[in-house]
Amino acid sequence: MARRHNPRYDLALRALLCGTSSGRPTTRARVEQLVGDSDLDGFLAYTRSCVLSRYFTVVEDGHYLTLSLASRELLQEDSPVSGEMLAVFLFIWKWHQDNAMPVAQGTVVEHFVGASRSASRSVRRAIDQLAALKWIDEVTGTQGRTWVPTRSGTGAMGQRFLALVVESSQGRPFSTREVLDFFGVSTPSGSTHVPPLTLFDTPAGHARYDRALRRIIVGTATGRPPTLAAVARITGDPDTTGLAQYAATLGLDRFFRLAVHDRYLLALVEASELYSQNVAPVRATALTLAAYTWYLEEFHGRPVRYDQVEPLFVDRVAKPLRQVALAVGVLARRGWVKQPRGRKVFSLTPTGRECLGRALGLRPQDDHREALREFAEIHFAGFCVHEEDGHS
Amino acid sequence: MDDTTRTVLGEEGSAAVDKTMADLADLASFVNSASDGGQSPRKLFDAVRLLLIIQEAEFRTGTGVGRQQGLRNRFREQYGRDPMVDVGGLLGTADRLSLISRDWTVQLTSKGSRLLGTLFRVILDWHGFHQKSDLEQLIYQSQRELEMADAYENYGYQADSLPRALAFLERGYRDLQSRLREYILEGLAMDQISALIANYDRLQEAIAAKRVEGYELTLPIIERLERSKAAALRTAYEGMEGVLAHSTGRVRAEMSLINKTRFYTYLQQQFATGELADLAGRAGDVALPVSIAAYPSARQLEESIAETLGRTYLPGASQLPGVELSVSAEGRLDEEDYAFDEDLRPYVDRILEAVGVRKTRESSILALQPSWSEALMVAVGVGELVTKEHLRVAAAGETYQEERFELVGDLTLARREEDRHGEAP
Numbered sequence: 001m002a003r004r005h006n007p008r009y010d011l012a013l014r015a016l017l018c019g020t021s022s023g024r025p026t027t028r029a030r031v032e033q034l035v036g037d038s039d040l041d042g043f044l045a046y047t048r049s050c051v052l053s054r055y056f057t058v059v060e061d062g063h064y065l066t067l068s069l070a071s072r073e074l075l076q077e078d079s080p081v082s083g084e085m086l087a088v089f090l091f092i093w094k095w096h097q098d099n100a101m102p103v104a105q106g107t108v109v110e111h112f113v114g115a116s117r118s119a120s121r122s123v124r125r126a127i128d129q130l131a132a133l134k135w136i137d138e139v140t141g142t143q144g145r146t147w148v149p150t151r152s153g154t155g156a157m158g159q160r161f162l163a164l165v166v167e168s169s170q171g172r173p174f175s176t177r178e179v180l181d182f183f184g185v186s187t188p189s190g191s192t193h194v195p196p197l198t199l200f201d202t203p204a205g206h207a208r209y210d211r212a213l214r215r216i217i218v219g220t221a222t223g224r225p226p227t228l229a230a231v232a233r234i235t236g237d238p239d240t241t242g243l244a245q246y247a248a249t250l251g252l253d254r255f256f257r258l259a260v261h262d263r264y265l266l267a268l269v270e271a272s273e274l275y276s277q278n279v280a281p282v283r284a285t286a287l288t289l290a291a292y293t294w295y296l297e298e299f300h301g302r303p304v305r306y307d308q309v310e311p312l313f314v315d316r317v318a319k320p321l322r323q324v325a326l327a328v329g330v331l332a333r334r335g336w337v338k339q340p341r342g343r344k345v346f347s348l349t350p351t352g353r354e355c356l357g358r359a360l361g362l363r364p365q366d367d368h369r370e371a372l373r374e375f376a377e378i379h380f381a382g383f384c385v386h387e388e389d390g391h392s
Numbered sequence: 393m394d395d396t397t398r399t400v401l402g403e404e405g406s407a408a409v410d411k412t413m414a415d416l417a418d419l420a421s422f423v424n425s426a427s428d429g430g431q432s433p434r435k436l437f438d439a440v441r442l443l444l445i446i447q448e449a450e451f452r453t454g455t456g457v458g459r460q461q462g463l464r465n466r467f468r469e470q471y472g473r474d475p476m477v478d479v480g481g482l483l484g485t486a487d488r489l490s491l492i493s494r495d496w497t498v499q500l501t502s503k504g505s506r507l508l509g510t511l512f513r514v515i516l517d518w519h520g521f522h523q524k525s526d527l528e529q530l531i532y533q534s535q536r537e538l539e540m541a542d543a544y545e546n547y548g549y550q551a552d553s554l555p556r557a558l559a560f561l562e563r564g565y566r567d568l569q570s571r572l573r574e575y576i577l578e579g580l581a582m583d584q585i586s587a588l589i590a591n592y593d594r595l596q597e598a599i600a601a602k603r604v605e606g607y608e609l610t611l612p613i614i615e616r617l618e619r620s621k622a623a624a625l626r627t628a629y630e631g632m633e634g635v636l637a638h639s640t641g642r643v644r645a646e647m648s649l650i651n652k653t654r655f656y657t658y659l660q661q662q663f664a665t666g667e668l669a670d671l672a673g674r675a676g677d678v679a680l681p682v683s684i685a686a687y688p689s690a691r692q693l694e695e696s697i698a699e700t701l702g703r704t705y706l707p708g709a710s711q712l713p714g715v716e717l718s719v720s721a722e723g724r725l726d727e728e729d730y731a732f733d734e735d736l737r738p739y740v741d742r743i744l745e746a747v748g749v750r751k752t753r754e755s756s757i758l759a760l761q762p763s764w765s766e767a768l769m770v771a772v773g774v775g776e777l778v779t780k781e782h783l784r785v786a787a788a789g790e791t792y793q794e795e796r797f798e799l800v801g802d803l804t805l806a807r808r809e810e811d812r813h814g815e816a817p
Binding site for chain 1: 576634637638649650651652654655656657658659660661662663664665666667668669670671672673674675676677678679680681682683684685686687688689690692693694695696697698699700701702
């Protein structure tokens with residue numbers, strides 16, 4: 001019997017997939033609005049049976065819904081979670097479990113204050129970053145800021161990671177049950193706990209395609225999509241036909257599309273419906289900046305400096321350069337641009353270019369340069385100067 | 393309360409009230425003077441000690457202290473240092489306020505003794521309050537109000553002790569409610585809860601006793617007390633649950649074979665080393681929030697740009713029903729017969745009419761309707777006039793493209809009667 005799909009649930013899942021413009025997780029209220037139901041039990045059950053659950057986990061902690069993915073590559077290369085954040089989170093989690101109390105920020109700072117010279121500042125930063133990830137939540141207290149771990153946070157900690165941390169701290173390994181008891185994680189008695197799948201241990205006959213898809217998803221999320229050759233090495237196929245067919249068979253098209261840009265393979269979400277529902281993964285300012293950056297890269301070379309895009313905001317906002325920095329930050333988090341650390345330049349990633357190309361309806365065979373010139377002249381009239389012919 | 397209860401505040405122009413207030417003013421004057429106008433509370437402390445030395449001498453010997461030097465010597469003998477306050481000045485002030493009588497010796501007057509007694513009781517009372525931790529002060533104060541109630545109300549004075557005790561209790565349970573976790577953590581929760589409930593009981597008992605004595609308490613205070621006690625009991629229940637969870641957490645943690653101290657120390661040691669990030673990478677099962685890129689539609693992208701650049705975007709322009717693309721009597725632009733030879737101004741007017749605005753930007757229309765775009769571009773390229781010849785060139789392609797891209801900026805299209813159409817600056 002064919003599996004039934006719920007378009008509203010699929011739309012909400014797409015919203016979770018592409019995140020929010022603020023970079024924070026999607027709120028429960030927003031998902032309820034997209035789903036059209038204040039009870040999310042049905043939606044959560046749908047997500048567990050949906051094909052996306054092969055790659056992502058949906059965590060609901062009462063306030064937010066987060067789509068997370070366990071990947072060695074993401075953790076080792078472009079992890080949004082630093083070692084300091086992990087240390088602070090584990091401390092808050094364990095302390096909270098021991099005392100059944102929210103942890104005062106002062107307590108956390110005191111604990112780590114001897115670790116390094118600037119530990120106090122690092123702890124505060126780590127706490128703010130953990131709060132932005134919604135791994136911890138602030139509890140209103142009368143004596144300063146206090147924190148509790150959220151279900152998203154504790155759910156994100158894999159058993160293997162916890163076991164490794166305990167082993168390193170105690171000097172010998174402990175059983176999984178002992179480790180889970182130590183952190184107060186309950187496991188159903190009598191059942192063997194199955195650890196979540198990770199990038200390199202997917203079973204089943206199409207493991208190579210699943211691995212390739214994970215690689216593409218993680219690559220797109222980190223702004224470093226795999227090349228066609230890299231994907232071919234994983235799948236063993238000379239081209240992507242098999243992979244595309246596999247993705248279509250699974251029904252992944254309902255959530256994201258596989259796209260080829262130059263020699264890169266990307267996973268992209270078609271979000272026009274989300275924009276019409278006022279759930280914009282990238283807001284107007286950032287979209288404008290991206291489109292103008294593409295034009296500048298095409299006609300003036302890359303990377304693009306902040307001062308080149310600054311005119312877009314002059315006389316429109318109080319601090320144009322700050323606006324540029326904010327918009328570039330948003331685009332960088334979304335994987336549209338990459339920016340060398342500490343430098344005020346940036347350039348579009350293949351993901352960013354492909355997103356813009358798709359937004360403009362460009363096909364691979366189209367003359368992108370010409371189309372871009374035309375688009376820029378219409379929409380960026382007054383800001384365009386083509387270097388090669390000097391026309392403006 | 394019963395109407396027969398005496399209330400000081402109801403008395404107008406009574407000699408007793410005047411004298412009472414005069415005594416209070418004298419006491420305040422003494423306190424103000426001894427503490428340098430409130431700037432030196434420690435001087436006040438020494439001043440009270442000096443007055444108490446005078447009183448003590450009177451209790452012991454029935455005589456006073458030998459004036460200024462004798463008083464200073466007694467103070468030095470008792471406290472091992474000179475008083476911070478100027479003894480001569482203090483005695484002068486006390487004398488002026490009739491708190492002491494100076495003869496061969498210095499003695500407290502009956503007024504001085506009375507005021508000093510009041511002062512000393514206030515000191516003891518407030519000291520008791522401030523000795524309590526900030527977590528316990530409210531309940532202490534409520535208890536104190538209850539204790540003091542009898543002292544005044546048995547003499548028939550309306551001191552409002554019961555409502556004040558209730559108000560402190562209410563504040564106490566609200567404080568307990570908001571700082572419950574803190575109390576539990578400090579190990580004070582159970583004590584506070586039992587003290588709170590005991591005080592409610594005591595208050596109820598006091599009210600019952602008043603009834604027995606014949607005082608008829610007004611209904612609002614009884615209702616308020618019952619409501620308040622119910623709320624306090626709820627808070628107490630939450631508190632006990634919290635204490636239980638706290639203890640369970642501790643017990644579970646203590647039972648684990650994994651050494652907690654070593655674990656915490658390890659986290660501290662590895663805080664800045666990046667070891668934990670490496671472990672996460674090795675394990676590969678820390679789930680991170682991810683999002684994959686999403687793209688809007690062309691129209692949404694264009695709207696976004698227009699919004700950011702503060703330009704007008706006309707989303708409905710591409711869906712105008714039944715718009716006549718040309719007003720030419722000789723043919724239609726969209727049929728490309730090029731059989732007309734006229735000014736395009738009427739055509740612009742027509743567009744504006746269809747769009748329903750008096751003025752707009754060319755770019756917002758061009759993006760939506762290519763055939764309009766072509767006509768307008770050519771019109772501008774040739775100075776607003778389209779001839780058969782120009783349109784033939786346009787149809788040929790290359791030359792047309794050249795002209796098309798020579799346009800500068802955006803065009804403002806406006807009604808004929810306003811400014812027709814022209815290039816934007």
